Amino acid sequence: MKTEGLEAFDYEVIRSDRKTLSIEVHHQKVKVRAPKKAPEDWIESFVHQKARWIARKLVEQDEKHQTRIKLENGQLISFMGSPLILNISQGANKILLAEQELSIRNKDLKADSIAKQIDRWLLTRAKEILPQRVEHWADIMGLSKKLTGVRFRKTKTQWGHCTRAGTVQLNQLILLTPLHVIDYLIIHELSHLKHLNHSKRFWNLVEQHCPDYQKAELWLKKHGHSVWY
Numbered sequence: 001m002k003t004e005g006l007e008a009f010d011y012e013v014i015r016s017d018r019k020t021l022s023i024e025v026h027h028q029k030v031k032v033r034a035p036k037k038a039p040e041d042w043i044e045s046f047v048h049q050k051a052r053w054i055a056r057k058l059v060e061q062d063e064k065h066q067t068r069i070k071l072e073n074g075q076l077i078s079f080m081g082s083p084l085i086l087n088i089s090q091g092a093n094k095i096l097l098a099e100q101e102l103s104i105r106n107k108d109l110k111a112d113s114i115a116k117q118i119d120r121w122l123l124t125r126a127k128e129i130l131p132q133r134v135e136h137w138a139d140i141m142g143l144s145k146k147l148t149g150v151r152f153r154k155t156k157t158q159w160g161h162c163t164r165a166g167t168v169q170l171n172q173l174i175l176l177t178p179l180h181v182i183d184y185l186i187i188h189e190l191s192h193l194k195h196l197n198h199s200k201r202f203w204n205l206v207e208q209h210c211p212d213y214q215k216a217e218l219w220l221k222k223h224g225h226s227v228w229y
């Protein structure tokens, strides 16, 4: 569906067993959740009322999207806090890290195929580099016995997660953030081994091992979205 007038945008209506209307704007797409039998004009007027809010969200998300890493030849990315230049060329799929260059050979040079290649490369690096770093911090924090494993998962919204069973799960994209942010995210998840919440005691523990944690939080708020390629 499309709205009319100045604030024109497309939106998708998802009907389900619910009683109220709600609007979500994610990844530059507008979704309206509605009851199964909600009349069209009710939905339309609801969207119209919220048009300014939706338009603002779309602009915000578009601005964030613009600052994302572009997987293009010559693009500079940060890997473990050091700059790397992407050198993308056509050839049998292969990735090679040499000095300050990440050389990516890709068969058809399609963006999603290059993204998948980098995904796999990052996952391999994460498995090589991060478990040791997590164990190192767990040791310093006296939490080694509680830590049962380190796993990796690229999700769209989370940097990390800690399970009740003691497994720390990290998003391999954290390798593209500065070193102080990587350590903060590790310390954050490890602190959940002791406090499964974001209570005052949790933040005190984070601060004890990462006194500048607010700087890292600020970095994530300002630039975090840019590493989601």
Ligand SMILES: [Zn+2]
Pocket (backbone or CB within 6 Å): 188, 192, 197, 198
């Ligand atoms: Zn947390």
